Amino acid sequence: MKRIALVALSITVLAGTFAVAQQRERRAPDPRSMGGGDCRDNPYNCNDVANPLPPTNSVWLEEMTWIDVRDALKAGKTNIIISTGGIEPNGPWLVTGKHNYVLHANCEAIARKMGNALCAPIIKLVPEGGIEPKTGHMASPGTMTMREETFRAVLTDAAESLQAHGFKNIIFIGDSGGNQNGQKAVAEALTAKWAGKALALHIAEYYDYASVAKYMEGHGITEGKSDSMHDDPIITLNMFIDDPNSVRYDARVKAGKAAINGHSIADRAKATAQAKQIVEFRATRTVEAINKAIAAKAKPATSQQ
Secondary structure (H helix, E strand, C coil): CHHHHHHHHHHHHHHHHHHHHHHHHHCCCCCCECCCCCCCCCHHHECCCCCCCCCCCCCEHHHCCHHHHHHHHHCCCCEEEEEECCECCCCCCCCCCHHHHHHHHHHHHHHHHHCCEEECCCECCCCCCCCCCCCHHHHCCCCECCCHHHHHHHHHHHHHHHHHCCCCEEEEEECCHHHHHHHHHHHHHHHHHHCCCCEEEECHHHCCHHHHHHHHHCCCCCCCCCCCCCCCHHHHHHHHCCCHHHHCHHHHHHHCCCEECCEECCCHHHHHHHHHHHHHHHHHHHHHHHHHHHHHHHHHHHHHC
């Protein structure tokens, strides 16, 4: 009898557990829920929960919690930068992720200079050439490419995800020439689609290496004869400030190869100072272009009110 009673009790407990689970499945979604769970099951899933930790100092979306992002939006950080890089060959000293290292330094500098902006994760795969047959940079091992239509679809989905959460200005910057047309087309299409709810902006002024080179001529960088590689002192130093190993700095200095186009980066202190000037110049110029673009796009909406 005892065994029968125990079996009956077990069945009752299991039935109750199953009923509770079914009830949870059947209950209507709680509109307060976010953060990956139900607000009714844990207060840290509720939309109005206070952040239990000090605010992060990062401007990178992927380094923030959902609560950090929520609070940043409430504080007015409604600008977000989507940057596009690439994986391609860059000679014997620079790693294939050249553009992505450049953007890691520059996007952060731009966002901090704006004061009301964040950086979305860098889109590291972009159009680099055809796969079959191999064209463009795809001729070199290590290159990864993306079809133009895929690239534009990724940009569109990324921007629309951000707009859906309340970002008002989605800003595209690209560190490679092949990224520019796709960004411009997507920005124009989304701005038209959003019809005043938000703006998508392609900032062509960011990709202006000629202006950076001209500026740096007055700060000690005068290039000599080209080494005929997919590299130059501006690119090298812009990468160096983010990660010296991305330009194989120590190994190059040791091997006596710490120069490009006649400009030496062997003096680490000097190279660091010049790298900071490059990032500062590019960030300042880009922020000016962003503010100008936002003001220009906002004028028609203001005049209609």
